[in-house]
Amino acid sequence: MERILVVGVTGAGKSTLARTVGGRLGLPYHEMDALYFTGPGWAVDERLTETVSRLVAEPRWIVDSLGAPEVRDLLWARADTVLWLDYAKRVVMPRVLRRSLRRSVTREVLFGGNRETWAGWLSREHPVRWAWSQHAGRHREIEHLTRDPRFAPLRTLRFPHPDDTAAWVTSL
Template structure:
């Protein structure tokens, strides 16, 4: 299986990808680690695209993240897209809890990067980003799924954490 997991910021993409990776014993590729260097420095687009392409050489994998600049690489090689299409309330409560936990416990996000109180209350807030992008993504994905270049993909749209856990149990 070659699975791409997409969904709102904080919806649980990485958590689900880790569960799938462990259950199916396949590699887990976390796009944030390929995109960000330390000190929140974004790698150049071509470096990011090369890293993603290099990481998808295995027969099976699960990748989490939804960077549009590498979607063509991932989806052309994937056979399944799992869309965590949760309610705004669910996504916002999850991203808020996750951000606060990361700040309080000083949990690393990726590559030596951390969420901070300063960033949380700035215009670069991950919570603000999640809120602002929520409706845009919900409109965009069904349109993308209809494109001819994506006709090979099996689309799994999961609308609640319970539906996701049920799907995961059936996957294994």
């Protein structure tokens, strides 16, 4: 495991797991949202493809995303391992609700200096609504990518419950 993608629906715990595994294995951790959103108003980095191309050229890394569409194939073609947090909605939704509530209350500064706002809760793209509406589709998308022959050989570790993930991390 030298080049790892941590994938799952919004709120599953991808960033937390990627930081933990990266620390244990000595892998440089890259947060996709921080690479993607680089300015106020949730501005997207115009050089994202260039940035990710440099990142995946490195021999060792861990990224907490299946990848934005414009860089997805770059990440998957270079990864050797996928850690899939394939959690049910009943697991993910309380997590994403707590996280978004905390971020809204504390006005936590996020990627590119942005913040989650109370008004943002009305958007279809708000993390809570996104996690709910995209759950089944994201599952199908990840399942397809893990079986895509373009990305072979690719070791996939699928964790259906946080207890499975925790046991695996303990075994590292």
